Amino acid sequence: MSEYLLQMKGIDKSFSGVHALDHVDFAVRPGRVMCLAGENGCGKSTLVKIISGVYTRDEGEVYFEDKLIEHITPAEATRLGIQVIYQDLSIFPNLTVMENLAINSEITANRKLVNKKRWEETAKEALSKIGYDIDLYAKMGTLSVADKQLVAICRALLFNAKLIIMDEPTTALTKKEVDALFRTVRQLKESGIAIMFIGHKIEEIFEISDDVCVMRNGKNVFLGETRGLERKDLIYYMTGREINDDFFVPKNISEKPVLEVDKLSLKNHFDDISFKLHKGEILGITGLLGSGRTELALSLFGLEHPHSGKIIMNGREVKIKSPQQAQSLKIGYVPEDRLTEGLCLAQPIADNIELSSLKRLSKGGLIKKETIYRDAQIWVDKFKIKTDDARKNANTLSGGNQQKIVLSKWLATDLEVLVLNGPTVGVDIGAKQDIHALVHELANEGLAVIIISDDLAEVVVNCSRVLVMKAGRIVGEMEGKDITEENIREIIM
Amino acid sequence: MKDIKKKYGYTFMLLGLAAIVILFFTITKAGAFWKADVWKGIMAQFPEYGIMTLGLMFCFICGKMDMSFMMLADFATVMAVRHIVQNVTPEMDNGAVGGVIIVGILIALGIAVVGAIINAMLVTQLNIPPVMATISMQMVWLGISTAITRGDTVTGLPVLYTEIGHKTFFNWLPLPMILFIVIFLICWFILKYTVYGEKLYMVGSNEKAAKFSGINTTAVVLTSYILCDVLATIGALVMVSTMASAKADYGTSYVTRCILILVLAGVVPNGGMGKIINVLITLITIQIIATGVNLFSNLNTYYASLIWGALLVIVLILSTFMTDEGVISFKKRGK
Incomplete structure (x- = not known):
């Protein structure tokens, strides 16, 4: 018996002319964590779907426990012990934890009647596999993402999984939740289960994986042990270009602050927040989920209404009651969730870019489509948004390019303060670098920027000053060289 | 060429549908169908609900629904007709009667605006789902106007008013048709050239994202409801003129008919999509079917309803096979 649990040789797959996988070799060893890395569109998901039987390979061989598997179907994959936990977790949000855990085995056993006791036993057995404790009668939809994920893992274990594939679980x-998830992963690994991680976060790859497979443009460019692999090499494998983290060095910070926040409080969210923001600086506000960082940002944009405290713009106290008011004060806000808050996906790229600039482009309430497209084209070119026609809908673009639309939307307006909430969530490294470089450039041109993020690496690279929030209060402030991930982590928890 | 095909693919499909319908009646009722009277009838009949459909279109593009427009319009016209009937005396000359009529029309439009504001407030301020909010309002308006009229028909309109619905120019162009054409052009202009039109599609596509972009979404929704209810009332004023009376529940079948036309035209209440030209083509096709069915003496008018429903089902089934942009898509946006 070879050392591999799953071995794939020369896998080839094309979709109507697009070569998605080009003779890819891949192997997973039992009791190890394999990370499948690569930028969006590199073929990661196609490979996973071949393993899980959703797609059929055009060429190549797949061995599972040394047996050649001719044809994989989803049912066959499950029987072999391959379980995939997708990003949406495939759960029933309206059912309880217990029902979610037990439903699959009930269906497989073809039972027609419900026996609460048997369901409970199945559920308890599942949870005990990773020693996880949760209210069996809690509705799935009310749980945090982290809890949902653990339930999904428990459900996978019920099928005697030998290989668990997790699609961008973090x-x-x-x-904190990532740490908890990684503890569970290590526990599973020790019991001999192979784990396959799909992702593109460099730090996490080094933290959790034993082996790495890097894919780029449908080919695997690296397959081997994580140990001994250099960070910059990994990035090179993933992007095909050398990427250096250019730390932001503010060039001209204004003397007078453009925005002052004085003892701002919002019940149940944040309390007594004061800070000053100058032109030309990038201020980071970091904190865990629920620390009040997002609510603070929304208050600056008129979507939350603080009950006490002052906001001062250019020396004058202002009340920001609506986004329109924020916009007229030259404050822009790039929201946390690009898909639901940032974009009208089914509308053209150009119309999305100009959504906040309609006043500038119109005359007496009238506007021409040509004007919108002409102006938007400037941003498409400047930002290198990958599209051949700005009239195409926003949903034809990848995450990184979509985020560029949301940014250009605000840059197309006249801004003094730009608040970025999680500016690069779900964006791959290449696009992330583009966005960071652009934000640096804007700050040096005199824009005051606030970055709200819990991606500490991002905060460290981009911010000239950082405020750390915890339970609605500012618990630390650091500047320049003091901004390190360790320093932030020390006070954030 | 490919662009045109992509952009107007659905329009071509609707034109094809219209051609099939016309061809069908030409073959089966060759003599009777191609007569001036038939086409005069078509032009006389669809403007009243055509105007209503154009109004509802704004709500649909905005991603909202208005079930109350007909009952609101009935209430508005009942109040208008009561005002006219009570204030017009036989001694009055045409100028004085015209004055009373204009006041009556203004009363109706005022009521429509108030109804629209109530709808918009329920939907935007209290976040009640549009269908629920407007169904409730529909019953409220029906209740009020039935109580006022005790369920009776309000009659006694002066000739000057009833003429509106029956007047024809050059012996073939009805006045309501002219009104419809004017309103159609205004609506087309609003959608194509105004900032409101631009905002309308964006709000309909993703209200939250529009809000996060500094758009006053409440104002956009309110404007859409006002356009919807005011146009519905204008349609009802024409209807009242042709019927020479007003009633609390006139035109109830128009609600489903307007929705059917819009969905068939690819304007679905999910919002953010739809072309006004498609609405026009669908409107005319639907009326041709209704008139054509009447030519068969052995069929009653309800067969038109059957054909419309069947057409809608067929189009919906076809559209699930077409995934191109611009075609009806009921898939939830964003994912």
Whole structure:
């Protein structure tokens, strides 16, 4: 018996002319964590779907426990012990934890009647596999993403999983939750289960994985042990270009602050927040989920209404009651959730870019489509948004390019303060670098920027000053060289 | 060429549908169908609910629904007709009667605006789902106007008013048709060239994102309801003129008919999409079917309803096979 649990040789797959996988070799060893890394669109998901039987390979061989598997179907994959936990977790939010855990085995056993006791036993057995404790009767939809994920893992274990594949499991998790997830992963690994992680966060790859497979443009460019791999090499494998983290060095910070926040409080969210923001600086506000960082940002944009405290713009006290008011004060806000808050996906790229600039482009309430497209094209070119026609809908673009639309929307207006909430969530490294470089450039041109993020690496690279929030209060402030991930982590928890 | 095909693919499909319908009646009722009277009838009949459909279109593009427009319009016209009937005396000359009529029309439009504001407030300020909010308002308006009229028909309109619905120019162009054309052009202009039109599609596509972009979404929704209810009332004023009376529940079948036309035209209440030209083509097709069915002496008018429903189902089934942009899509946006 070879050392591999799953071995794939020369896998090839094309979709109507697009070569998604080009003779890819891949292997997973039992009791190890394999990370499948690569930028969006590199073929990661296609490979996973071939393993899980959703797609059929055009060419190549797949061995599972040394047996050649001719044809994989989803049912066959499950029987072999392959379980995929997708990003949406495939749960029933309206059912309880117990029902979610037990429903699959009930269906497989083809039972027609419900036996609460048997369901409970199945559920308890599942939870005990990773020693996880949660209210069995809690509605799935009310749980945090982290809890949902653990329930999904428990459910996978019920099928005697030998290989668990997790599709970007850390995307919606806070650092603390990621740590908890990684503890569970290590526990599973020790019991001999192979784990396959799909992701593109460099820090996490180094933290959790034993082996790495890096894919780029449908080919695997690296397959081997994580140990001994250099960070910059990994990034090079993923992006195909050398990427250096350019730390932001403010060039001209204004003497007078453009925005002052004085003892601002919002019941149940944040309390007694004071800070000053100058032109030309990038201020980071970081904190865990629920620390009040998002609510603070929304208050600056008129979507939350603080019950006490003052906001002062250019020396004058202002009340920001609506986004329109924030906009007329030259404050822009790039929201946390690009898909639901940032974009009209089914509308053209150009119309999205100009959504906040309609006043500038119109005359007496009238506007021409040509004007919108002409103006938007400037941003498409400047930002290198990958599209051949700005008349195409926003949903034809990848996450990184979509985020560029949301940014250009605000840059197309006249701004003094730009608040970025999680500016690069779900964006791959290449686009992330573009966005960071652009924000640096804007700050040096005199824009005051606030970055709200729990991606500490991002905060460290981009911010000239950082405020750390915890339970609605500012618990630390650091500047320049003092901004390190360790320093922030020390006070954030 | 490919662009045109993509952009107007659905329009071509609707034109094809219209051609099939016309061809069908030409073959089966060759002599009777191509007569001036038939086409005069078509032009005389669809303007009243055509105007209503154009109004509801704004609500749909905005991603909202208005079930109350007909009952609100009935209430508005009942009040208008009561005002006219009570104030017009036989001694009055045409100028004085015209004055009373204008006041009556203004009363109706005022009521429509108030109803629209109530709808918009329920939807935007209290976050009640549009269908629920407007169904409730529908019953409220029906209740009020039935109570006022005791369920009776209000009659006694002066000739000057009833003429509106029956007047024709050059012996073939009805006045309501002219009104419809004017309103159609205004609506087309609003959608294509105004900032409101631009905002309308964006709000309909993703209200939250529009809000986060500094758009006053409440104002956009309110404007849409006002356009919807005011146009519905204008349609009802024409209807009242042709019927020479007003009643609390006139035109109830128009609610489903307007929705059917819009969905068939690819303007679905999910919001953010739809072309006004498609609405026009669908409107005319639907009326041709209704008139054509009447030519068969052995069929009653309800067969038109059957054909409309069947057409809608067929189009919906076809559209699930077409995934291109611009085609009806009931998939939830954003994912």
